[in-house]
Amino acid sequence: MFGGEPLSADRARRMRWTATGLLLAMAVLFFSTHALAVTGHPAWGYVNAFAEAAMVGGLADWFAVTALFRHPLGLPIAHTAIIPSNKDRIADTMAQFLQENFLTPAVVARRMAGMNVAKAVGDFLVESPDRNGEDTRSRITGGAAELLAEVLESLDPDRLGNQVRSGLGAQLAKLEVSPLAGRMLENAMTDNRHLPLINGLIRWAGLTLEDNEDTVREIIHNRVAGVLRWAGLDKTISGNVLDGLYKLLAEVLVDPDHPLRGKMEEGLEKLAQDLQHDLETRARVEDMKRDLLENPAVAEWWLGVWERIRQSLIRRARDPDSELGAEMRNGLADLGAALKQDHRLQVQINRFARRTLVGIATRYGGEIVTLVSETVKRWDATTITGRIESAVGRDLQFIRINGTLVGGLVGMTLHFIVGFL
Template identity: 30%
Template sequence: MDHAMTAISPDSSVLDVQRLRSLRRTKAVAAGLLVLCLAVLILVRPLEAIHPAYGFVAAFAEAALVGGLADWYAIVALFRRPLGLPIPHTAIISRNQARIGDSLGDFIARHFLAAEPVAAKLREVDFARLVSEWLSDPKRSDDLARFILKMLPQAMSSIEGSGLRPFLARRVVDQLQTVEMAPLAAGLLSAFTQDRRHQRILDELVAALRQLLGNPETLNAVRDKIRDELPTLFNLFRADAYVLRKLVGSMSSLLEEIGKDEDHPVRREFDRFIAGFITRLRESPEYAERLDKLKADLLARTEIRDLADGIWQSLKAFIEQETRSAESLIQAPLRNLLIEVGRNLQDDPQMRADVNRGVASVIETFVENHKGAIALFVADQVKSWEVGQLIAMIELNVGKDLQYIRFNGTLIGGCAGLALHALELALKVG
């Protein structure tokens, strides 16, 4: 039986079939060479008395036959028992399959997965360039964006089913409870007041008041209020209309001055008020206590939890709708974002270096932490292979080279036979 045939299956590659054919041819040539040596020996041995040259031919053929047979035995003993005989120290691979698996796994872990060669190899790989080139392709980024959108509903459902969402909600609430509101509010207001941006609020207030003073219903209400406050005698002379005109005129004039003058006293007073309020937020224990109490009351209300749940459900429904929509509102921005990330990686050497270091570090750590498991996996795989399949696979891949050992053994044996025959003749002559 041709044991290498067990390594060939219907789905084997063309290369495996070619290797099997080449192995068969090499075996046939090696066997034919032994038969040739035997035939030459049988034919030439009786002719030694006729001429001394036949003695050299016979010596070569005999020694070559012995060398070829010895190497045939050694090669066969590596894989199986020669002629099926229970000879000790034969069928080496099949009898040591478990030890070979352990040794192979340990060898891979110590030499292939060692920290130094793994780190050196990872440093040769420009991960950031590969990512940037991949993402810079609009088609690939569009496919990735579509894939992400398809995965989002499943991810959100998994989060809901795993209990992760309530856990995250509790964690967010716990973190919010630790936040000191007064310093946070003071910091936000300080950032907002940079470049006098808070004056825009005053501008909006001034514009609203001017619009209010031009509203007939507002003016009638103010006039009625003035009429109620004035003595009856004054109302006979329509003093309420006079007072209203003066009041509206003065207010309009003041508001116009505030709107045009960037350094108006009212604006300076507004600046002082905001600055003082920020200082009190930072330094006043009373303000801090009030804000913390307000925060605690808000977080304790069921409406906040219901609002968070409603936001989650709305987000989930929106994403599910987007995945079913032929014209997604998210896909195009997400695709553009991925393309922009790819371009930024191309244009930013420091970012590329950081990405490469980060990816290499993650892979190095993973390999270092799991190389023992990888070695065990390799060993278990080798041990689980059927012995005949294992031998057939090895023979299919290295059997042809082993057959050349038989050729070498035949040639070297023949040359050794010639040398020994010549030495024998020289000793006889001497």
């Protein structure tokens, strides 16, 4: 209402000087033509009558306009300085007007019924680039990305990480992992997606055996009889054992029909069934999950992971060339197109917006108008007078100008009528 107040005040001040100057001009004209109206040409009578009535009309309107905001000439005349003297009543009246005409549920619902909010948002999201070549989506995503970065920087990373971990932990605690893992393993075996797992286990077994050859040789050395050790046959036996194991693992790895591979698959099938249907297995898996979630090492690991994620999000949000901005712009473009074209989506969103605003008006309408009323009441008389005068003062000065001119025309008309009679 009072936006651009300095510019409005300047305009009002210029118009006030204009109206005052016109009033003074009429006074000068009246006194300078008074004698001529008596002794001179009859036309001077009309000029003098015009100036006299214009001066009276201008003075009357000056008094009326001035009385709205202050006491004319500083005199405490009754029923003047109307606005500063009644600012509290004005505040209550404004609040009541706002509530009765804008913030009642019925009014909000009626006004929202004719508005297609969803389509308007869709048009806004897909509008063409502005003069600087920047479209709406870029402005929104730029602001949203910077806001995201500032929020992530302002929050305590440890506290936020613990909150996220607690939230994930609570959701995982509700989730029974065992049946899910069993179905995943079963589906993987159906599509032969478990074969890389078996091959990986075989290779892992071979590498583990290679890293622990000395340990295997020592075990065989300690287990064989003393005569064999004395004869040095324990080294031969351990070598043969290791060679046999390597050969077995190689055969299992290259032969898809090897019996040992079949045994492994049978074991995986049984594990998949037990994970889904065996109560004891499911209980053990749940205990393992619970122990894992409560392990302090896991909590420390998660905090490290979260901090890396947080820093990565901040960098991506601040980088104008990152994929984050492009993904957000594409998402907004898709959303805008859907809001423009999908009538069912428009109906749903418009209904939601209408219900939301009606709910806000119902729940908070009284608080909003109270805020307006109390804000205006807290203004001092000078402030409210200056703001209202800045907003409407220019139009009020036009009233003074019009009153001066209309008064002059009325005076000239009356002079003509009196002379005619």
